[in-house]
Amino acid sequence: VDFILDNVGGSYFQRNLDSLNVDGRLFIIGTQGGPIAESNISCFIAKRLTVQ
Structure with a gap:
């Protein structure tokens, strides 16, 4: 997909x-699943992702 609106997070x-x-x-746009999330940072670099 090209973009995701996430109101769950976590x-x-x-x-x-x-x-x-x-x-x-x-x-x-929300953190109903909690404000803390773990991620593999190489995913951001390899896919040139934007998170807002």
Whole structure:
């Protein structure tokens, strides 16, 4: 997918990143699943992702 509007956050963060295409965008609009998320940072670099 090209962009995701995420109102859950938490455990969905890495799953969302994995679903994004190259140059994809993730818009975080809520943190119902919690404000802390773990991620593999190389995913950001390899796919040139934008998170807002």
